[in-house]
Amino acid sequence: MLKPKNTVSSERKQRPYVACLEFGNTGGKNQFHLSKLSRGQLCDTVIRVDGGEFYVHKVVLCKCSPYFRALFSHWSTPDCVTFDIPGMSTSLMCLIIEFAYTGNVLLTGQNALDLFVVADRYNMTGLLQACSDYLEKQLNPQNCLSIWLLTDTFYHPELREKSELYTLSHFKEVVDTCADFLQLSAQQLVQIIESDLLIVKQEKTVYKAILKWLAHAPKERKTYSSLLFSKVSIRLAWMSPKYLIEHVNESELVKTNPECRAMLFQTLNPILDHMSRTSHRSFACPSLAIPRVPPALLLAIGGWTDGSPTSLIEAYDARSDRWIDVAYTTETIRAYHGAVFYNGSIYCVGGFDSIEQFSAVHRLDLTSHNWEEVSPMHVSRCFVSVTVMNDYIYALGGYNGQERLNTAERYDPKCNQWTIISSMHEQRSxxxxxxxxxxxxxxxxxxxxxxxxxxxxxxxxxxxxxxxxxxxxxxxxxxxxxxxxxxxxxxxxxxxxxxxxxxxxxxxxxxxxxxPSMPNARSNFGISVMNDNLFVAGGFGGITTIPNVEFYDIKTNIWLSAKDMKTSRSALSCCVVNGLSNMAKYAAALNSMQRQHLPTEEEDEMEQ
CATH class of the missing domain: 2.40.128 (Lipocalin)
Known part of the structure; x- marks a missing residue:
């Protein structure tokens, strides 16, 4: 069976040492020296740490740390050769000196945080960056908060952003498994739960997290109840009416706090009034259902449905597990095409409209929402394979209406030009x-x-x-x-x-x-990777087109079901959109286009 690949190496890179450290004992004292430098004969200073001595060169330590440069040149006399460094263990100093001489250090889960603190204290930017890179790769639901909180004290904006985004992306796991969650201050918890980038499938996950945090120290934290509840009240309409009535309304938090109760009824009363007047479950009240910003969207573009190709584009938000129709359809109805996302735009390549095979390529600018036709390929290609690599868009194989192709070409968006590359070994459509x-x-x-x-x-x-x-x-x-x-x-x-x-x-x-096999057999479907999961959408099941969507999680090694597409289709192409400067506008557009859907009791039971 496939096992997740460990992306973090715990072994030191093999590279030549400028000097190597040895441990010795002289006169009953712990002593470290550089064995390749005549056992200290060429060293010009001694660093004393916690009973240990390190024979080193001033120039080497000065090169990697402004602290040591100031210590040797400004904070001491020229004849001073021995320096005491307080608050430092011999093991950490050994690693610091090793990094100073080699530019390399063995980082582990046990020493990385301590080295990060020491590197910040002594302004060793190279070591600080190495520790930051290592900690970023080691981020998990159990340690992300401790790393995030560390950057409150030790300034490193890049690591702070990465650890915060990881927390926002794995919020439920963090709440369930991270001991540091209960130690957050109220202000830190507010910063997390009010973020538009927080990823949760149900907003009640945030509400439950607040209850858990308050229950950890109820007397001390009671004063923060209204503040925290106000941060979820603007999204209460994303919860089902049943959950609001049976759980939120009946909770001690709401029963004992008039401010929280007022905020709840501000949301609940319009919903109940709407339900009493209509059987529709679409509820339009943007102020009560402010959406969070999805970090990425999966687009399902074109395809074959009801016996003909379509220009439809649907967008899937994994955060809310919802599909919605996108207003800007494809420039041309097409199926058996390729679609990729590159530099803020969607490129639709080749395809078939039930009459002819296309060589045409159309680009959708996701900022302006405008379509334009760019340079066509050298040949027509439906059943084409398309990908992006190193700033080029590749179009491989396909069918031109007469034969299956082994030819390939690539497109340079900077100069709007296609270039033929070597042909494949096989004809492939x-x-x-x-x-x-x-x-x-x-x-x-x-x-x-x-x-x-x-x-x-x-x-x-x-x-x-x-x-x-x-x-x-x-x-x-x-x-x-x-x-x-x-x-x-x-x-x-x-x-x-x-x-x-x-x-x-x-x-x-x-x-x-x-x-592991997918739950549903399918061909000619869309496939993309989003949020560390492998998604498949639609396709042909052998008898008819299917709307089913599933995703594989390599960490659990299982396939799970996602919300079906609204339109059953095959021969579609999927791509993931992310990193857009106007993603917040997309979130607002998603909310306004789909209107607020009140979950049914069955959906609420599934959430439970």
């Missing part, structure tokens, strides 16, 4: 491709005679394709994505039936391994 480690991988497809199990890799530096080991199954209409340092090949058609099987290629071992 209905394949799929992805980018990993500055290589393009394409898998499966149909060559006009049979479905393919072959796969190959493109090296742009050499303009060369190389065959890699075959997949275990023939797969046409396959979904391919780079995920967790693997190339995933999902579903497809083997010439007999639609598949739900999944396998993953490891470039490090040059081998495929098995992955």
């Amino acid at each position: 209905d394949a799929s491709c992805a980018t990993l480690y500055s290589r393009v991988y394409i898998c499966g497809g149909f060559n006009g005679i049979q479905c393919l199990s072959t796969a190959e890799c493109y090296n742009p530096d050499e303009d060369q394709w190389t065959l890699i080991p075959n997949m275990s199954s023939r797969r046409s209409g396959v979904g391919v994505a780079a995920y967790a340092n693997y190339i995933f090949a999902v579903g497809g058609f083997d010439g007999v039936s639609r598949l739900n099987t999944t396998e993953a290629y490891n470039p490090s071992t040059n081998a495929w391994c098995s992955v």
Whole structure:
């Protein structure tokens, strides 16, 4: 079975040492010296720490730390050779000196935080950055708050931002498993729960977190009840009426606090009035349902539905598990096309409108919402495979209306030009491709005679394709994505039936391994990676198109169901949109377009 790949190395990089430290004992005193420098004969100073002595060179320590430069040149006389450093352990000083001489240090979960503090104290920017990079890679729900709180005292904006975003992205896990959550101050908790970037599937998760924090020290924290409740009251309408009545209304927090009760009824009364007057579950009240900003959106673009291609675009917000129609449809109805997100724009490449195969490429600017046609490809391509690598958009294989293609080309958005690159080993239409480690991988497809199990890799530096080991199954209409340092090949058609099987290629071992199968067999579906999960959407199930959406989580090694698309379709293309400067406007647009949906009792029970 596929196991998550450890992305953090605990081993020291192999590189030559300028000097190496040895431990010795002289006259009953702990003493450290540099064995490759004649055992201290060329050293010009001694650092004393907690009973230990380090023979070192002033110039080396001065180079990596302004503190030592000031200590040796301004805070002491020229003839001073011994310096006492208070509040420092010998083990930490050993690592500091090692970094000063080699530019390298072995960081572990036990020493990284202490070294970060010491590096900040002595203004060792290189070591501080190394510790920050290490801590960023080690972020998890149990330590993200301690790292975030550390940056309150020791200024490092980059690490602070990363640890805060991690907390916001894993809020429920943090509340459930992190001991530091209960030690937050009220102001720190407010900063987290009022953030528009907080990711929760249900707003009641935030409400429960507040109750948990208050219950930890009820007498001392009672005074913060109104403040904290006010931060969730502006989003109470995202909770179901049933939950508001049976849980929020009946809680001690609301019963004993008139201010909280007033805030609740400000939301609940309009909802109950609306429900008494209509059976519709769409509730328009933006002030009571302020949306959080999704960190990313999954777009499902075009495809084949009800016997014809469509121009429809739907957007999926994993935070709220909802699909909505996007107002700006594709410039041309199309299916069996490719779509990618690059530099704030969506590029729709090739495809088929049930009459002709396209060479045309259209770009949607997600800031202005305007479509424009850019330079066309050299040949028409439907059933095309498309990916982005190193600022180029690649279009591989496909069908031009007469034959399956092995040709490939790439587009440079900066100069609006397509360039032919080396042809693939196989003719491939209905394949799929992805980018990993500055290589393009394409898998499966149909060559006009049979479905393919072959796969190959493109090296742009050499303009060369190389065959890699075959997949275990023939797969046409396959979904391919780079995920967790693997190339995933999902579903497809083997010439007999639609598949739900999944396998993953490891470039490090040059081998495929098995992955749990999807719940639903499908071909010609959309596939993308969002929020550290692998999503598949729609497709053809063997009898009809399907709206089903599922995602695979490599950490749990299981597939889970997400909300179905509103429109059942196959031959669509999916891509993930993120990093937009106007994402907050998209959140507001999503809210206004879908209007507030009041969850049914069944949905509320599912949430429970």
